[in-house]
Structure formats: structure tokens, C-alpha cells
Amino acid sequence: MFGRIRERYREAKHKFANVRVDASSYGPIPGKIKAVQARLDEIFSQCNDLVIKEISCGKDGRIKILVVHIEGIVDRRLLNQDVIHPILDYLPSVQSEDSSSIYQQLSKCIVISSDIKEVHEMWQAVNFIVSGDAVIFIDGEDRALVVGVKSPEGRQVEEPDTETSIRGSREGFVENLPTNMVLIRKRIKNPDLKMEIMQLGERTKTDICICYIKGLANEEIVREVKERLGKINTDAILDTGIIEQYIADNRLTLFPLVGNSEKCDKLAGKLLEGRVAIICDGTPYVLTVPYLFIESIQATDDYFDHAFFASFMRLLRLLALLTSNLLPALYVALVVFHHTVIPFKLMITLAASQQGIPFPPFIEALLMIIAFELLREAGVRMPRPIGQALSIVGAIVLGEASVAAGIASNLMVIIVAITAVCSFVVPPLIRATMLIRFVFLAAANFLGFLGIMVAVVAVFTHLCTLRSFGIPYLAPFSPLTAHDLKDSLIMVPIWAMITRPKILRQQENVRGVKGSKRQEVDKGRDSQKG
Amino acid sequence: MTVKKDKGRKALLILLLIFPLLLAGCWNNRPLTEINIVAGMGLERTEDGKILVTVQVAEPGAIQPASAGGGSGGEKSKPVFVASNEGETVFEALRGMLAVVDKKLFLSTAQVLIIGEKLAQEGIGEILDFFERDYEVSYLVDVIVAKDATPDELLRIESDMDTIPAVYIKGTVENTAARGTVKKTLLIDLFKDMDCKGRQPTAGQITKSSDKEVRTEGLAVFRDGKLAGWLNPYETRGFLFANNELKGGIVNVPVDNGKAAFEIIRSKGSVSVEVEDGKPSMLIIRVNAEANVGEYGSGGRLDSLETLYMLEEKLGEEIGKEIEMALEKCQKEFASDIFGFGIYLHKYYPKCWKEVENDWHNIFSKLPADIRVDAKIMRVGLVINPVGKGE
Numbered sequence: 001m002f003g004r005i006r007e008r009y010r011e012a013k014h015k016f017a018n019v020r021v022d023a024s025s026y027g028p029i030p031g032k033i034k035a036v037q038a039r040l041d042e043i044f045s046q047c048n049d050l051v052i053k054e055i056s057c058g059k060d061g062r063i064k065i066l067v068v069h070i071e072g073i074v075d076r077r078l079l080n081q082d083v084i085h086p087i088l089d090y091l092p093s094v095q096s097e098d099s100s101s102i103y104q105q106l107s108k109c110i111v112i113s114s115d116i117k118e119v120h121e122m123w124q125a126v127n128f129i130v131s132g133d134a135v136i137f138i139d140g141e142d143r144a145l146v147v148g149v150k151s152p153e154g155r156q157v158e159e160p161d162t163e164t165s166i167r168g169s170r171e172g173f174v175e176n177l178p179t180n181m182v183l184i185r186k187r188i189k190n191p192d193l194k195m196e197i198m199q200l201g202e203r204t205k206t207d208i209c210i211c212y213i214k215g216l217a218n219e220e221i222v223r224e225v226k227e228r229l230g231k232i233n234t235d236a237i238l239d240t241g242i243i244e245q246y247i248a249d250n251r252l253t254l255f256p257l258v259g260n261s262e263k264c265d266k267l268a269g270k271l272l273e274g275r276v277a278i279i280c281d282g283t284p285y286v287l288t289v290p291y292l293f294i295e296s297i298q299a300t301d302d303y304f305d306h307a308f309f310a311s312f313m314r315l316l317r318l319l320a321l322l323t324s325n326l327l328p329a330l331y332v333a334l335v336v337f338h339h340t341v342i343p344f345k346l347m348i349t350l351a352a353s354q355q356g357i358p359f360p361p362f363i364e365a366l367l368m369i370i371a372f373e374l375l376r377e378a379g380v381r382m383p384r385p386i387g388q389a390l391s392i393v394g395a396i397v398l399g400e401a402s403v404a405a406g407i408a409s410n411l412m413v414i415i416v417a418i419t420a421v422c423s424f425v426v427p428p429l430i431r432a433t434m435l436i437r438f439v440f441l442a443a444a445n446f447l448g449f450l451g452i453m454v455a456v457v458a459v460f461t462h463l464c465t466l467r468s469f470g471i472p473y474l475a476p477f478s479p480l481t482a483h484d485l486k487d488s489l490i491m492v493p494i495w496a497m498i499t500r501p502k503i504l505r506q507q508e509n510v511r512g513v514k515g516s517k518r519q520e521v522d523k524g525r526d527s528q529k530g
Numbered sequence: 531m532t533v534k535k536d537k538g539r540k541a542l543l544i545l546l547l548i549f550p551l552l553l554a555g556c557w558n559n560r561p562l563t564e565i566n567i568v569a570g571m572g573l574e575r576t577e578d579g580k581i582l583v584t585v586q587v588a589e590p591g592a593i594q595p596a597s598a599g600g601g602s603g604g605e606k607s608k609p610v611f612v613a614s615n616e617g618e619t620v621f622e623a624l625r626g627m628l629a630v631v632d633k634k635l636f637l638s639t640a641q642v643l644i645i646g647e648k649l650a651q652e653g654i655g656e657i658l659d660f661f662e663r664d665y666e667v668s669y670l671v672d673v674i675v676a677k678d679a680t681p682d683e684l685l686r687i688e689s690d691m692d693t694i695p696a697v698y699i700k701g702t703v704e705n706t707a708a709r710g711t712v713k714k715t716l717l718i719d720l721f722k723d724m725d726c727k728g729r730q731p732t733a734g735q736i737t738k739s740s741d742k743e744v745r746t747e748g749l750a751v752f753r754d755g756k757l758a759g760w761l762n763p764y765e766t767r768g769f770l771f772a773n774n775e776l777k778g779g780i781v782n783v784p785v786d787n788g789k790a791a792f793e794i795i796r797s798k799g800s801v802s803v804e805v806e807d808g809k810p811s812m813l814i815i816r817v818n819a820e821a822n823v824g825e826y827g828s829g830g831r832l833d834s835l836e837t838l839y840m841l842e843e844k845l846g847e848e849i850g851k852e853i854e855m856a857l858e859k860c861q862k863e864f865a866s867d868i869f870g871f872g873i874y875l876h877k878y879y880p881k882c883w884k885e886v887e888n889d890w891h892n893i894f895s896k897l898p899a900d901i902r903v904d905a906k907i908m909r910v911g912l913v914i915n916p917v918g919k920g921e
Contacts, residue, residue, distance in 0.1 A: 335562050340638045340668070344569070344697070347639055351562045352590035360561050445559065 026122035033064045033139035057091040066137040073132035075151040082113040099140030115148030160262035167304040169265040177207050177281035187268040201237035207281040216274040221469050225276050239283045249467045254432040257468045259291035266300045274504040290468035296428040307493040320425035327419045328365045329444035335361045337448030353409040362445035368416040475503040565636040570696025572681025574646030583623040584614035586685045586696050609693040612686050620660040638668040641700040644681035650757035669718040675750035679738040702746045710779030711747045711763035728872025753866035768852030772815045774799040783848045791825035801869050805879050813899040823910045832910045846905035865895040
């Protein structure tokens with residue numbers, strides 16, 4: 001079966017390759033302006049947003065030039081001020097018959113923009129036009145001038161809804177790639193911060209930026225990222241989520257092997273740890289690789305807070321993670337198999353809550369969990385104003401009424417509620433948890449605690465086999481890297497985190513100088529005085 | 531070719547890893563609603579020599595009606611029901627009970643195991659075997675012996691204090707054990723002592739004091755697995771003092787023209803045997819007790835050392851008296867070494883023990899005893915000038 005799928009995939013790939021050749025076979029830019037116009041009309045047929053402005057110049061206005069752009073995605077003011085105005089003002093004074101000298105004048109003196117490029121191929125010119133630049137064709141020249149007048153318009157920089165923090169920056173990424181690059185550059189003012197732009201997606205021509213700090217990021221990982229991105233062979237990149245699926249090491253695992261964030265300060269932190277970021281035009285979600293398991297229980301706030309609180313919160317998050325995975329399973333195992341370990345009083349409570357429930361605990365748990373997942377999904381999909389109605393239905397009908405009607409025991413409602421709350425504590429793993437929970441539940445129902453144990457071992461084995469860009473997923477726990485444990489479950493204060501995580505294998509490992517802690521600085525000062 | 535081989539090996543490995551799961555034992559998946567939660571158990575010998583098993587089963591729905599559940603309105607159902615059944619063996623009686631009750635009996639939740647006087651007199655070794663063998667019975671259940679009442683009667687009382695009578699009974703055992711008038715005996719203690727020649731088993735005593743109340747005080751003394759007799763609460767306390775099992779209690783001491791009550795805070799007791807010429811010559815009991823003055827209504831101020839020394843001495847005497855009573859009863863009446871002198875001999879004079887082992891009951895009951903109690907008063911309470919006694 002897989003063989004046939006693979007064959008089909010290969011066929012599709014072959015066809016796709018043909019399409020690609022067509023797209024870039026527009027040929028070189030013709031020397032005659034008439035031919036250029038004809039080509040453009042042909043390529044952009046039925047594209048009513050294309051604007052072609054014809055300007056005559058040279059001796060007796062014999063030389064014609066075309067300014068081509070697409071309405072709406074260029075910055076109108078910039079276009080007028082940098083291109084149209086100067087051309088209309090100065091070009092008539094150039095009394096030359098030579099098209100190349102006009103070209104020289106245009107590119108050197110007249111057009112004011114700092115972003116001017118020269119292209120020779122038609123497909124390049126078309127690329128620039130569709131991505132929002134203005135292209136100037138000159139009669140008699142087989143090259144064109146590209147002026148960068150892209151409109152920066154888009155959403156304002158806002159606080160991201162998906163990742164809120166109590167402390168720390170409120171700036172989140174937006175859909176516009178240059179803005180996002182600025183947001184990072186603003187935080188790391190260093191020429192070592194490299195931003196390499198490439199285009200992906202045969203049809204969408206999406207700009208992708210690979211961002212890393214030279215000297216901190218592992219060269220091998222940077223190379224690997226570029227290689228994997230280069231191998232992506234698709235016609236549409238609409239979101240980093242698509243890139244994520246293409247570049248992940250293990251494409252079938254439930255666990256996230258590529259991190260994503262909307263927060264600028266978080267991303268800056270990741271870059272400074274030596275990770276590589278992938279920004280994609282059109283989405284505020286920025287990818288970071290390598291992504292390790294431990295990152296899912298780290299939060300940006302941790303680093304801005306006292307290490308004690310941060311460590312406590314991390315342990316709490318781990319507890320929540322375990323609870324949201326295992327609680328329903330443990331409950332079912334306890335109620336169905338292991339009556340002997342329940343204290344007498346608790347047993348009475350448990351048995352009382354079970355009385356009159358027509359379903360076995362496993363089915364009951366399954367029903368309640370699925371009901372909860374439905375509610376959650378409905379909450380995401382529905383239009384905002386309906387939210388209130390949904391929460392009422394969820395709370396009253398599913399919670400109260402199901403207990404009153406004797407469909408579910410009140411204890412099960414509590415269990416599912418705790419499970420649900422806990423699953424929201426560790427957002428990166430919500431989806432993995434959602435599915436794994438059922439596996440644990442089934443194992444508990446068939447084999448009790450033993451079954452849970454087997455399932456847990458299986459999941460851990462799977463986690464141990466995972467790699468993110470060559471880095472073991474469970475690092476620093478497996479393989480145990482004592483050096484990196486300082487920023488794991490228990491976090492040492494920020495002034496004691498002198499070195500960067502070793503597991504990422506950077507060249508430059510020291511973060512700060514020993515003794516930058518306040519007291520030690522004071523001590524140093526005192527001893528100098530003495 | 532090699533790839534195929536590898537795949538085959540992997541499949542085999544996974545299969546082998548799955549098999550042990552099936553070896554792991556009990557496979558019974560049984561929801562809580564399909565078992566009867568046994569709160570208490572009673573065992574008694576009937577007139578015609580059969581064993582009568584009584585179980586008290588908790589009805590969770592009646593105890594916690596908050597969970598609407600099926601919502602059978604009307605009269606409130608009873609929190610427990612009691613069922614009993616006769617059989618040649620314990621196991622048979624228990625299984626036979628399924629003809630009467632609706633769901634399988636779940637025994638590990640049993641809070642108390644009450645053994646009838648008659649059955650105890652005839653010997654408990656035979657019935658204990660079932661409890662030792664069955665995996666479902668908790669070894670940590672409290673064992674008590676019923677005096678002047680059958681377990682059936684005791685389990686059928688309707689207590690006002692706790693909805694589940696067995697829980698109420700267990701509560702009284704805990705209380706009196708803390709006061710030192712009953713020895714809390716777990717099933718596992720009984721198993722241990724039954725097989726031990728150096729110490730005879732004991733168990734708490736329970737009587738029915740009214741229609742709705744029980745009284746757990748005193749001790750049942752066994753000899754060779756059969757009930758030999760009872761110790762009263764004071765003797766029981768004496769036994770616990772000697773055995774280093776006393777957790778607290780109130781000791782009354784007659785002084786001058788009234789009584790003083792002492793609260794035992796800590797007590798350390800030890801038993802040993804003096805051996806002369808390879809033969810046990812004397813039983814030795816040493817107790818160090820620490821107490822607070824709880825009540826001293828008659829004596830006036832407690833501010834001189836002399837008074838305190840005097841009180842300490844009297845307290846020691848009183849404790850010694852209790853121990854003596856217990857020991858004497860065990861020696862003269864029951865000829866049963868519940869103190870564990872035999873264990874001491876076994877440990878420190880194994881050769882000597884080998885000789886006396888088989889006749890220990892007789893030898894024990896004839897040995898003289900040396901009991902020494904060292905009592906200390908730690909605190910005298912908040913009062914310096916008691917009401918009406920101030921000068």
C-alpha cells in the first residue's frame with residue numbers, strides 16, 4: 001500500500017517539476033518596449049490590479065519607459081515621491097538618444113530610492129512586480145530597474161493573544177516579514193545576527209528568513225536548516241506550520257520537534273541560546289530549532305523572575321503535564337482494578353459516586369473527555385460572540401445535568417475538569433497530550449496500573465528516540481548532561497547561568513562573566529578601596 | 531534480504547515483549563459498582579459444629595446520598611446490611627453467602643474481624659488458615675474477640691455514632707488502645723504469634739454494653755491457639771506496660787486522703803529472664819514510665835521535691851501492681867506466656883530454650899518474678915495554688 005502511495009507521490013512530483021519550468025520560462029526581457037508590454041499583457045491577463053504607466057522621454061520623446069507595479073501592495077506615496085516625481089521632473093531634461101545612458105541616469109541620479117536592483121530575466125521582473133516592487137522598463141534595453149517600494153502596511157505590533165506573560169515585553173510578531181526582522185534586530189544589535197532571506201513555494205513565492213547569531217549557533221545546524229528548507233518542494237507556503245511539517249526530523253511523532261513563538265523577547269532569548277529561527281512572511285509565528293522537550297515547560301517569565309518561583313512553577317508545570325496525561329487513567333485503574341489500595345472511607349465515596357451510573361468507568365471517562373474536547377474545539381472555531389452560550393451549555397449541561405441525570409459520576413466530572421485545566425498549563429504539548437491520554441486510558445482499562453506503566457514506558461522510549469535537528473529530544477535528561485541541568489526543572493538564578501546549554505554545541509559558550517552578581521561586584525569594589 | 535530478516539526479528543521481539551503482560555496475574559476488571567464493600571466480619575461456631583460467617587456490608591449509596599444516582603426516593607435505605615451464612619469451612623460459608631447477597635464480597639476493606647468466644651475456645655488456628663491464604667483479605671484488619679455476645683449480634687447493632695457500625699467498633703478499638711486498656715491486634719500479629727512458641731497470641735476483647743453500644747476493653751489470652759481467658763482493663767494495661775506497647779493512659783494512685791491521676795506520657799518496658807545453671811530462674815520486668823500530674827484533688831500544693839518523689843514512688847508501685855496482677859493471672863490461671871519471655875530466652879539463651887521449649891507453659895507458670903518500675907513525673911500542670919488549697 002505504501003509503495004503505491006510513494007509511486008503516486010513521485011508522479012505528482014514529476015508533474016510539479018514541469019509546472020516549475022513553465023513558470024520560469026518567460027525568457028529574457030525583450031529589447032523593444034512594445035514587446036515588453038505585450039509580454040506583460042500576456043502574463044498578467046485578467047489581472048486588473050496591474051498598473052502600467054508609460055512615460056516618454058529622450059530626444060523628441062522618442063524613448064518610452066514603462067513603470068509597472070501592482071495596485072495596493074506598493075506604497076503609493078513612496079512610489080510617487082521616489083520614482084514618478086523625479087522621472088517627470090528630470091527626465092525630460094535629458095536629451096539623449098541613447099537608451100543605455102537614460103538607464104544609467106535613471107539608476108544613478110534620478111530614482112531616489114536606496115533599494116534599486118537590476119534584472120535581466122522576465123521572470124525575475126515578474127517576481128518583483130508580484131511581490132510589491134515597481135519595475136521600470138526602458139525602450140531599447142534588455143534589462144529593467146527594480147525599485148523597492150513595498151508597502152509596509154499590515155497589522156500593528158500588538159501583544160500576542162496566544163502567549164501572554166505577566167512580565168516581559170508585550171510586543172508580538174506580525175504578518176509582515178520586514179517588521180518582524182526589525183523587531184528582532186531591535187533586541188539584538190549586533191552584526192553577528194544574521195538574517196538570510198530565501199523564497200519558498202513555487203506559486204506563493206513566500207519570503208523566508210533564516211535568522212541566527214553567528215558564533216553562537218552551531219554551524220552544522222544552520223547548514224542543516226538551509227538544506228532542509230531547500231528540499232521543500234511545494235507550491236504554497238502559507239504559514240510556518242507548513243514549513244514545520246516539512247523540516248521536522250520525525251514526521252509522524254505526536255510531539256512537537258520544532259518550536260514556535262509569537263513573542264519577540266522569547267525568540268531573542270532562543271537565538272542567544274544558539275538556536276536558529278525561521279521567519280516566514282505572512283505569519284506571526286516564528287519557528288525555532290532545535291526544539292527540546294524541556295522547552296515546553298519553560299516560560300519566558302521564568303527568566304525574569306526569582307529562580308525559586310520559576311523553579312516551583314516549572315515543577316508545577318511538570319506535575320500538570322503528568323496529571324493531564326495520567327489522571328483519568330489512574331482513576332479508571334483504581335476504580336476498576338486496584339480496590340485494595342483505596343482507603344475504606346474513600347472507597348465508600350468512590351462507590352457512592354459510581355452508584356447508578358449505567359456505564360463502566362472507562363466509557364464514562366471516554367465520554368466526558370470527548371465532550372470536553374468538543375467544547376474546546378467549538379470554542380476555537382465558533383465566532384466570538386457565541387462564546388457565552390457555549391460556556392453555559394458546557395458548564396451547565398455537561399457538568400451539572402449529566403451528573404443529575406446519572407450519566408456521569410460527579411467524581412468523573414471533577415477528574416476531567418482537573419485534567420482539562422492541567423492540559424492548558426503546558427500549551428506546546430496540548431495536542432500530544434490530547435491523544436496520548438486516550439492511550440493511557442485504554443491501557444488502564446485493560447491492564448490497570450501495569451498497563452499504565454507499560455504505556456508510560458512506551459511513550460518514554462519513543463521520546464528517547466526523538467531528535468530535533470540531531471539533538472536528543474529529552475536532553476538534558478537523556479542523555480544526562482549535568483552541565484545543562486541548571487536550566488531544566490530546577491532553574492538556577494540567572495546570574496549563575498554563566499554558560500549556554502552545552503547540548504546545542506556552540507562555539508562560544510560563556511554567557512557572562514563570573515561575579516556579575518551585585519554582591520560580588522560590591523565586594524570587588526570594597527576590596528579595591530581597602 | 532537482510533531488511534526482511536531484521537523486520538522479522540523486530541516483530542518477534544515485540545511479540546516476546548507483549549507476552550509477559552499476560553503473565554502478570556489477576557486479569558479481573560471489576561467496577562466498584564459490582565462489588566459489595568465488606569465493612570466488618572464475624573466468625574462463630576454454631577451449636578452443630580459449623581462455622582457461622584457474618585458480614586456487614588456498607589451501602590455507599592445510602593451513606594452518601596448526595597450523588598443523585600438512580601435517585602430512588604422514598605424511605606431512606608439503611609447504610610449497611612448484615613448477612614450470615616453457615617458452612618463447614620470459612621471459605622464455603624463465604625461463597626455460600628453469594629446465594630443471599632447480590633454482588634461479590636470484597637473483603638480487603640473489612641475494618642474489624644470479630645471472633646466468637648466459642649470458636650476462640652475451640653481454637654482459631656483452623657479458621658486463620660483461610661485468611662492467611664486468601665489474597666483478598668487485608669492482613670491489617672483489627673482482630674477482636676467477642677465476650678458474652680456473638681459476633682453476629684455485635685455486627686447487627688445499629689450505632690448512633692457512625693453510620694457504619696464496623697467503623698464505630700474500629701474507632702473504639704483505636705481509642706482504648708491509645709488509653710492502654712486494649713491491645714490493638716492486627717491479623718498479621720496474630721499470624722506471627724500463632725506460630726511462635728515463645729509468645730502466646732492475644733487479642734482485644736469486645737462486649738455488648740447496650741443495644742446500640744459496644745465496649746472494647748480487656749484482653750483475650752490464648753494458649754496454643756485456644757482462648758484461655760480474659761484480662762481485665764487494668765491487667766491489660768499492666769501487660770502493655772511490660773510489653774512496651776503502652777501508648778498512654780491514666781493511672782490512678784491513692785494518696786493520703788484521696789486519689790491522684792497521672793497521665794502516662796512515655797513508657798519503656800522490657801522483659802527478660804534470668805538464667806542460672808542453664809535453667810531459667812527468674813522473670814524480670816523493667817519499666818521506665820514518664821507521667822504528668824493530671825489530677826491531684828486532695829493533696830494540696832505540689833511544690834516540694836519530697837512530695838513529688840513520694841508521688842513518683844507511689845505511681846511506680848501502682849504500675850507494678852498492675853503488671854503483677856497480669857503476670858500472676860497468666861502464670862497461675864492461664865499458664866500462657868503472652869509477655870514473650872520465651873522469645874527472650876530463644877534469642878539470648880538458645881540452648882536453654884531448646885531444653886525448656888516443649889514444657890514452657892509449665893516452667894513459665896512456676897517462675898518467680900522481679901518487677902521493677904521507675905516512674906518519673908515530668909510536669910505538674912498549670913496550677914501552683916489549687917482551688918481551696920492555697921495557703
